[in-house]
Structures are given as structure tokens and as C-alpha cells.
Amino acid sequence: MTTKSRLAKALSTIKTGDYPALMTHVVLGYPSLEKSIELVQVMAENGASIIELQIPFSDPMADGPSIMGACEHALSEGVTPSDCLEAMAKLSSKIETPLLFMSYYNLVLNQKGFAKAASDTGCEGLIVPDITPGESKDSFFTECDSENLPVIPLVSPITSETRLKQIANNSTSAPFVYCVSTTGTTGARDKLPEELPAYLNRVKENFSVPRALGFGISEKKHIEQLQGNAEIAIVGSAVINLIKESSNPNTEVANFIQKLSKK
Amino acid sequence: MAESKKYQPDQYGYYGEYGGRYAPEVLIPALEELEECFESAKKDPEFIKELKEAQKNYIGRPTPLCYLENLSDKLGGAKIYLKNEGLAHTGAHKINHCVGQILLAKRMGKKRIVAETGAGQHGLATSSVCARYGMDCHVYMGARDADRQRPNVFWMETLGAEVIPVHHGGKRLKDAVNAALKDWITNVRDSHYLLGSCLGPHPFPEINRYFQKVVGEEIKSQLVEQQRTLPDYVIACVGGGSNAIGAFNEFLEEESVQLIGVEAGGQGPEVGQHAARFQGGRVGVVEGYKSYWLQDEHGQVQDTVSISAGLDYAGIGPLHAFLHDQGRVKYTSATDKEVLEAVKTLAENEGILSALESAHGLVEAIRLAPTLSKDKTIVVNLSGRGEKDLFIFGRHLSSSSFREFIERYAEEFKESDN
Ligand SMILES: Cc1ncc(COP(=O)(O)O)c(C=O)c1O
Numbered sequence: 001m002t003t004k005s006r007l008a009k010a011l012s013t014i015k016t017g018d019y020p021a022l023m024t025h026v027v028l029g030y031p032s033l034e035k036s037i038e039l040v041q042v043m044a045e046n047g048a049s050i051i052e053l054q055i056p057f058s059d060p061m062a063d064g065p066s067i068m069g070a071c072e073h074a075l076s077e078g079v080t081p082s083d084c085l086e087a088m089a090k091l092s093s094k095i096e097t098p099l100l101f102m103s104y105y106n107l108v109l110n111q112k113g114f115a116k117a118a119s120d121t122g123c124e125g126l127i128v129p130d131i132t133p134g135e136s137k138d139s140f141f142t143e144c145d146s147e148n149l150p151v152i153p154l155v156s157p158i159t160s161e162t163r164l165k166q167i168a169n170n171s172t173s174a175p176f177v178y179c180v181s182t183t184g185t186t187g188a189r190d191k192l193p194e195e196l197p198a199y200l201n202r203v204k205e206n207f208s209v210p211r212a213l214g215f216g217i218s219e220k221k222h223i224e225q226l227q228g229n230a231e232i233a234i235v236g237s238a239v240i241n242l243i244k245e246s247s248n249p250n251t252e253v254a255n256f257i258q259k260l261s262k263k
Numbered sequence: 264m265a266e267s268k269k270y271q272p273d274q275y276g277y278y279g280e281y282g283g284r285y286a287p288e289v290l291i292p293a294l295e296e297l298e299e300c301f302e303s304a305k306k307d308p309e310f311i312k313e314l315k316e317a318q319k320n321y322i323g324r325p326t327p328l329c330y331l332e333n334l335s336d337k338l339g340g341a342k343i344y345l346k347n348e349g350l351a352h353t354g355a356h357k358i359n360h361c362v363g364q365i366l367l368a369k370r371m372g373k374k375r376i377v378a379e380t381g382a383g384q385h386g387l388a389t390s391s392v393c394a395r396y397g398m399d400c401h402v403y404m405g406a407r408d409a410d411r412q413r414p415n416v417f418w419m420e421t422l423g424a425e426v427i428p429v430h431h432g433g434k435r436l437k438d439a440v441n442a443a444l445k446d447w448i449t450n451v452r453d454s455h456y457l458l459g460s461c462l463g464p465h466p467f468p469e470i471n472r473y474f475q476k477v478v479g480e481e482i483k484s485q486l487v488e489q490q491r492t493l494p495d496y497v498i499a500c501v502g503g504g505s506n507a508i509g510a511f512n513e514f515l516e517e518e519s520v521q522l523i524g525v526e527a528g529g530q531g532p533e534v535g536q537h538a539a540r541f542q543g544g545r546v547g548v549v550e551g552y553k554s555y556w557l558q559d560e561h562g563q564v565q566d567t568v569s570i571s572a573g574l575d576y577a578g579i580g581p582l583h584a585f586l587h588d589q590g591r592v593k594y595t596s597a598t599d600k601e602v603l604e605a606v607k608t609l610a611e612n613e614g615i616l617s618a619l620e621s622a623h624g625l626v627e628a629i630r631l632a633p634t635l636s637k638d639k640t641i642v643v644n645l646s647g648r649g650e651k652d653l654f655i656f657g658r659h660l661s662s663s664s665f666r667e668f669i670e671r672y673a674e675e676f677k678e679s680d681n
Binding site for chain 1 (some may be wrong): 284
């Protein structure tokens with residue numbers, strides 16, 4: 001199987017109403033480049049359906065303290081975007097789980113031909129929160145299109161009906177839609193917002209692709225609450241926090257991912 | 264004249280290739296709401312009336328345009344005039360866009376204000392308008408800046424604002440903008456981000472230009488009144504770029520007027536020792552806009568160095584990037600050392616205390632004046648007054664008596680608390 005079809009295959013098995021599939025996240029370079037690569041393998045072996053690899057940036061606008069701290073640490077380890085491309089290539093040849101890159105637009109802009117480079121390493125999609133379709137004159141979206149590299153659209157609870165339609169129209173090749181749970185940055189939270197079902201229903205009316213819900217998911221009960229409202233649950237900061245406090249992160253992350261990924 | 268098409272943004276908020284709206288989806292509705300509010304306010308006579316009234320009676324406009332006779336004579340060349348924004352309420356030009364934006368916030372029904380500040384002048388002006396218009400005020404300030412501009416922290420708190428020190432990154436203005444953006448992302452439903460310079464995602468650069476352009480309009484009419492000419496040069500310091508845009512805007516289409524922006528040369532030209540974006544910066548997208556950014560080869564934003572917190576910033580407003588590439592504005596820089604010298608020169612010759620930021624413009628005027636004939640006129644925008652820099656001047660300029668005083672006062676302070 002080429003890497004290009006892994007994501008499609010993973011998504012095709014996900015049905016609305018089922019227990020949500022799990023999408024996990026690492027910051028490449030946290031706690032070190034090698035260890036973050038290992039963590040991706042651990043996640044893949046223990047039930048993650050999709051994994052997001054974040055390329056650390058100095059000024060991560062959409063990230064809360066956990067991921068921001070992890071990025072600062074990764075940069076102090078000297079991790080560069082080229083290291084991240086290499087890590088992606090290595091991982092995509094080792095594991096079957098579809099992999100995405102997450103980063104900020106400045107790094108993409110600075111790396112000439114990033115879309116092609118990312119695509120060549122087996123990356124199956126990009127999440128770049130600080131550029132939105134329809135708001136920019138840049139060739140970023142067309143470059144990704146010509147590489148068949150989807151840019152995952154993001155929506156928020158305050159995205160209007162008109163904009164939901166517009167975003168859906170602007171991203172017809174999107175494999176799924178990333179629904180931000182709340183107004184805010186990334187970070188583990190105790191509770192999911194109450195208006196979530198109504199919001200996710202509005203998203204469903206505008207998008208035919210699976211809905212992935214992220215920002216704030218930290219426990220199994222959150223994922224259970226999403227059943228029927230979202231097809232994918234995204235866990236980021238909670239894992240970073242776990243790694244930070246753990247003397248044996250691989251084992252603890254394995255247990256955590258196993259628990260979250262099974263009904 | 265001020266509404267020239269050539270230098271206006273396109274429908275996406277780009278000046279040439281710079282600017283734009285690189286913001287997360289969650290901020291797009293707020294940016295659209297702000298843009299609509301701004302466009303309708305500009306056409307509303309009631310809004311304009313309220314703005315004019317506040318400019319006159321609250322800010323104290325027009326601020327004076329003062330001929331620096333002693334300094335001009337001493338340098339023996341062009342005549343130097345000073346546009347004294349230091350005499351505006353709260354001590355700097357920042358109050359111009361703060362008054363404007365607080366009226367927009369009121370119009371949108373927002374009750375909570377979030378802001379960033381570098382030198383503390385924008386934070387001080389924001390705290391003041393929040394107190395006056397009954398808004399809840401939260402100011403982010405790099406921890407390093409909060410220390411070096413401590414008097415402004417004290418006054419902001421006295422005015423009722425919450426000042427939140429930012430410990431991330433270089434603990435400077437860039438990190439404060441980042442933190443303020445995150446607060447806005449979180450509280451966007453009820454908050455207005457009162458951004459403090461001509462930067463950030465569209466429409467912020469345009470909004471602040473609109474409220475700052477009064478400075479250049481006054482320069483023009485005051486100079487015509489005083490000597491019946493246009494200036495030959497207008498000079499301003501450039502952090503994010505609001506005071507410079509304010510001073511330049513009226514003259515953008517007057518090709519005879521040469522415009523010079525002065526960046527922070529810090530400790531010197533070596534990488535990482537200054538904040539001169541046009542000397543080593545590269546096009547990037549950070550904090551919501553595309554412009555020149557000081558960054559490493561991979562695109563990580565670099566730390567900056569400047570004695571002035573207000574210019575110690577790795578990015579520069581997008582209109583400046585455009586004006587730079589167009590060759591309409593020339594950009595130079597002044598080092599920390601030159602700046603301290605210029606503060607002293609202005610104080611001794613003219614009895615005016617300049618903020619460290621504004622003194623960057625003075626350095627350029629002092630360099631330029633002797634090379635020009637006596638019939639030439641230079642206007643320097645003195646964006647702020649120097650009181651906030653007491654502790655920095657105290658360390659660099661004064662005799663040991665200031666240090667002795669601080670030490671003795673600290674002792675007494677400690678004792679009086681027990
Ligand atoms: C007195 C003064 N001048 C200039 C600046 C720089 O900002 P800008 O370039 O937006 O005018 C500041 C910012 O804090 C300031 O306080």
C-alpha cells in the first residue's frame with residue numbers, strides 16, 4: 001500500500017455513531033528527537049488511528065502552555081524542520097498508521113517546496129492553524145493541491161453558517177474536518193463544553209467528511225461523550241503532560257493510548 | 264491626500280505582498296466584525312464627532328510642533344523641528360489609537376480589553392482609556408520589559424489594569440503580542456484586542472494608521488503656519504511602526520518629502536544584537552501578518568536587543584515592509600549608545616526629555632542636519648517623553664548619586680513595611 005492511501009483507508013472504516021477513532025499527537029523533539037520518534041511507534045502499536053507530528057516553532061500562536069513548552073524544549077534540542085522531514089520519512093516506512101504534519105505557516109513559507117518535500121516523505125496531510133483558505137493570496141493551498149497533499153480545514157464553535165459553507169467549498173478534497181472544541185488554545189481541560197453536540201451537528205450539515213474534535217480532550221470519558229457527535233477524537237496536550245511527569249513515558253503512553261482507543 | 268490609493272491595502276488586507284490576515288479560524292469572525300465596525304464608524308458623523316472631541320479635550324491635540332533653534336544652530340545645517348507627541352495625554356502617541364480603538368470597542372459592545380505592551384506606553388494609554396470608558400483591562404508585558412519599564416507597570420496597575428508578565432521566549436514585546444493573541448483567542452466572544460501598533464492581522468494595521476494619521480496632518484498644517492513650507496524630511500523611530508506611519512502618512516504622496524524610519528541598532532550589527540528588521544530580516548508570517556522578520560535560517564523567530572523596549576521587536580508593520588521595498592521610505596538604525604547620547608543632547612540644548620524609542624529618530628536628525636543647507640527643514644516625531652525611562656537613564660547617565668538614592672530608598676521602604 002502506498003502511504004497515500006493509508007489515511008483514506010483508515011477513515012473509510014470509521015462510521016458515525018461508533019466509538020470515535022483516536023488521533024494522537026507528538027511534538028518532534030520532545031522530549032528528544034529520538035524519543036519522540038519512538039513515541040510515534042508506541043502510539044501506532046497501541047491503537048492510534050492517525051498521528052499528528054508537530055514541527056516545533058518559536059511562536060506557536062494556537063498552542064497553550066503544554067505544547068508551547070514542549071516546542072521550546074524541542075527547539076533547545078536543536079530540532080529543525082529538515083530533521084522533522086527525515087523523521088517523517090523514517091516513520092512512514094516503518095509503520096502503517098497515517099501520519100500528518102502540524103506546524104505554523106512561517107516554517108512552511110521558509111522551506112521552499114515544503115509541500116512536495118512533505119508529500120515525498122509519506123506525510124498525508126497538513127494542519128497549519130494560522131492560514132485559512134479564502135483569506136490569503138499565497139500559493140500555499142494550490143501548491144499542496146498539486147502535490148495531492150490535503151490541508152486539513154479547521155472550524156470553531158463561533159464559525160458562522162456562511163463560513164462553514166465557504167470553508168467546506170474551499171476544501172473539497174479534505175479527508176476530514178478539524179473541529180476546535182472551544183475558543184481557546186490547545187490544552188488539556190477537565191470538561192468538554194456543553195454546546196458541543198449542537199456545534200458538531202452544524203458541522204455535519206456542512207461537511208460530508210468525518211469530524212475530528214480536538215482541544216481539551218484529556219480523559220476516556222470525554223471520548224465517550226463524543227460518540228455520535230464526532231468520528232475522531234484528538235488528544236494532544238494530555239499526552240505531553242503525561243510524558244513530562246513520567247519516568248517511563250513509553251509504557252505510560254502505551255497504556256494511556258490503549259485505554260483511550262478502545263471502547 | 265492622506266487616503267492615497269497607492270498605499271492602501273487590497274481587499275485581503277495586503278500592502279503589495281505584505282500584511283494579510285494569517286489568523287486561526289477562531290479569530291476570523293472577530294476580525295471581520297472589527298473591520299465592519301471600523302468601516303461604518305469612519306462614515307458615522309457621531310463617531311467622528313466623539314473622536315475629535317476626545318482628541319482635543321482628553322488627549323490634548325494638537326500637540327505642538329517646536330522649532331529646535333539651539334540644536335539647529337549648534338549643528339549648523341538644516342532647521343530641526345520636533346513634533347512633540349510626548350505632550351499628548353499619557354506621554355506618547357499611543358493614546359491616539361487607544362482612544363480610537365476604545366470607541367470602536369464601545370461600538371461593538373465589548374467590555375473586556377486585552378492588550379500587549381513593550382515600553383508600557385501603549386499599556387498605559389490602554390489602561391487610561393479603559394478606566395475612562397469603563398472597560399475591564401488586561402495588559403500582557405514581557406517579563407523583561409516589565410522590569411525595565413517598571414514605572415509604567417505601576418501606573419497601569421494604579422489605573423485599574425491587570426498587568427500580566429510573560430515569561431516565554433525572549434520575554435519581550437513579541438512574546439507579549441503572542442500572549443495577548445492567545446488571550447484573545449480564548450476570550451474572543453466578549454473581548455477586544457486593543458493592538459498597539461500598525462501590525463497584526465488585517466484590519467489592525469489600517470485601524471491604527473487611521474487613528475495615528477492626525478500626527479502628520481498636524482505636522483503639515485503647523486509647518487505651513489510657522490514657515491509656509493512642507494518639510495524636506497520627516498523622521499520617526501520604528502518599532503511596530505505606528506508613530507512613524509502617523510507622521511509619514513500625510514506625506515506619502517508628496518514625493519518632495521523624504522521619509523526616514525529609524526530602527527533599533529541595539530548593541531551593533533551582529534546577528535541577534537539588534538532589532539533592525541531591514542538589516543538581516545527576511546519575509547515571514549508571524550503574529551498574523553506577513554512582513555520582514557528577524558529569524559534564523561529555518562524560520563524560527565530570533566531574539567532581539569535594544570535599550571528601548573518599544574523598538575525591541577523582531578517584526579515590523581506590513582506597510583513599512585511595502586514602503587521599504589517601494590523605496591518610498593528609507594530605513595536606517597541607531598545604536599543604544601547613540602540613543603543615550605541623543606537624549607542628553609536634546610535635554611541639554613532644548614530642555615526636552617525624550618523617550619529612548621523616540622531618540623532613535625533624533626540620532627538620525629543629528630546625523631543629517633549638518634549635511635544639509637540652512638534652508639532645509641527636518642521634522643522629527645518625538646513619539647514619547649522620557650519619564651518612563653528614569654531607571655534606565657539613572658543607570659546609564661547619572662552620577663553615583665542616583666544609585667545611592669535607590670539603595671537608601673529601598674532600605675527605608677523595607678523598614679517601613681515591617
Ligand atoms: C514612545 C514610543 N515610541 C515608539 C514606540 C514604538 O512603537 P511604534 O513603532 O508603533 O510607534 C513605542 C512603543 O512602545 C513608544 O512607547
